[in-house]
Amino acid sequence: MNQNLQTWLSSQIESLKEQNLYKPTFVMESPSGGRIHVNGHSNLINLSSNNYLGLANHPKLKAAAIKAVEQYGAGAGAVRTIIGTMSLHVELEQKLAAFKHVESTIVFQSGFTANAGVIPTITDSDDVIITDELNHASIIDGVRLSKAARKIYKHCDMTSLKEALEQSAEAKKRLVITDGVFSMDGDIAPLHEIVDLAKEFDASIMVDDAHGSGVLGGGRGTAYHFGVHNEIDIQLGTLSKAVGVMGGYIAGTSMLIDWLTQRARPFLFSTAHPPATAAATIAAIELMETDPSLTQRLWDNAAYWKIGLRNLGFDTGISETPITPVMIGEEAKALDFQRALFEENVLALAIVFPTVSRGKARIRTMPSAMHHLEDFDDALKAFEKVGKKLDII
Ligand SMILES: *Cc1c(COP(=O)(O)O)cnc(C)c1O
Numbered sequence: 001m002n003q004n005l006q007t008w009l010s011s012q013i014e015s016l017k018e019q020n021l022y023k024p025t026f027v028m029e030s031p032s033g034g035r036i037h038v039n040g041h042s043n044l045i046n047l048s049s050n051n052y053l054g055l056a057n058h059p060k061l062k063a064a065a066i067k068a069v070e071q072y073g074a075g076a077g078a079v080r081t082i083i084g085t086m087s088l089h090v091e092l093e094q095k096l097a098a099f100k101h102v103e104s105t106i107v108f109q110s111g112f113t114a115n116a117g118v119i120p121t122i123t124d125s126d127d128v129i130i131t132d133e134l135n136h137a138s139i140i141d142g143v144r145l146s147k148a149a150r151k152i153y154k155h156c157d158m159t160s161l162k163e164a165l166e167q168s169a170e171a172k173k174r175l176v177i178t179d180g181v182f183s184m185d186g187d188i189a190p191l192h193e194i195v196d197l198a199k200e201f202d203a204s205i206m207v208d209d210a211h212g213s214g215v216l217g218g219g220r221g222t223a224y225h226f227g228v229h230n231e232i233d234i235q236l237g238t239l240s241k242a243v244g245v246m247g248g249y250i251a252g253t254s255m256l257i258d259w260l261t262q263r264a265r266p267f268l269f270s271t272a273h274p275p276a277t278a279a280a281t282i283a284a285i286e287l288m289e290t291d292p293s294l295t296q297r298l299w300d301n302a303a304y305w306k307i308g309l310r311n312l313g314f315d316t317g318i319s320e321t322p323i324t325p326v327m328i329g330e331e332a333k334a335l336d337f338q339r340a341l342f343e344e345n346v347l348a349l350a351i352v353f354p355t356v357s358r359g360k361a362r363i364r365t366m367p368s369a370m371h372h373l374e375d376f377d378d379a380l381k382a383f384e385k386v387g388k389k390l391d392i393i
Pocket residue numbers: 110111112113136138139179183208209210211238239240241246247248
């Protein structure tokens with residue numbers, strides 16, 4: 001072992017611990033659900049999964065995955081552009097395009113990878129990327145991989161976006177990128193206004209809809225929710241959150257998808273999804289298409305949970321979606337809150353810097369369609385007890 005590296009690693013880790021930014025990893029010993037087993041504790045109320053609709057452990061998805069393993073095996077054996085494309089991958093992309101009401105889609109290994117795949121592939125050194133300051137880390141990394149210049153606008157601030165567009169008039173192409181639903185606050189990007197500004201300045205738009213996928217617009221995402229899906233050039237969705245499996249995709253015109261198929265590096269240089277992943281995802285899309293009750297239950301549950309927290313006096317921020325932050329502030333206090341909740345049999349994890357700004361630490365709660373109202377009632381009792389003990393309410 002190189003001692004120089006080891007010493008550096010050890011000082012980095014120490015520094016995280018001193019700043020209360022070091023986070024232990026919890027280990028789940030059951031399927032993802034409303035109640036889970038974690039670190040040897042059973043039946044914890046789970047308020048931290050992105051498994052919004054409960055699809056991750058749905059019998060139809062499991063059956064589809066098992067059947068695909070029997071029919072096609074465990075792995076794809078190559079990258080998509082060599083001989084890793086199986087009929088299941090093609091079927092999934094066609095299903096997704098129909099579901100999203102777009103011409104075409106391309107599936108990547110994850111939402112993170114989709115951002116790394118698309119952003120550098122559709123921009124060049126004479127372009128400008130204009131990006132919301134609170135966009136997801138994978139957008140930030142995708143932008144870093146691009147040769148284009150970048151401008152960051154203030155969060156959902158249309159005056160700031162307009163300034164950035166005005167200042168990039170000489171660019172060959174302009175690309176505005178925003179999250180559809182912001183993952184830490186649960187607010188929704190003002191897509192109507194963004195579409196208007198983009199038109200005025202001849203810019204294209206990309207919406208990363210990881211937390212909108214399966215949640216807004218009957219599962220079709222934020223653009224569909226606002227009825228602007230024909231005006232968003234690039235929609236990114238994830239198959240790893242509400243859709244319950246794993247993957248990310250880009251939805252857009254056939255020309256866009258054709259180009260990505262030729263040039264997006266994760267598509268060219270990283271192996272295709274296992275057949276079980278594609279098959280389970282197909283089953284999930286079919287469920288979302290035929291059974292709107294899942295999304296309805298998610299929103300009803302989210303409303304119940306939010307009202308309960310607010311009645312207790314918690315600050316749930318500016319959320320407009322099921323993502324429900326409980327604002328705490330100090331990092332150390334948020335971690336104390338998380339620990340105390342765990343002792344009360346509630347798993348609700350703290351989110352601290354660098355995922356959110358310093359001093360804006362929070363417990364991010366994710367109500368889902370899997371929860372029963374009694375789960376929320378029990379969790380509210382725990383939040384009340386801990387909130388009083390730590391002087392939050
Ligand atoms: C979670 C998330 C991603 C990454 O999606 P994965 O499929 O989990 O890789 C990308 N963008 C946003 C906005 C996200 O919230």
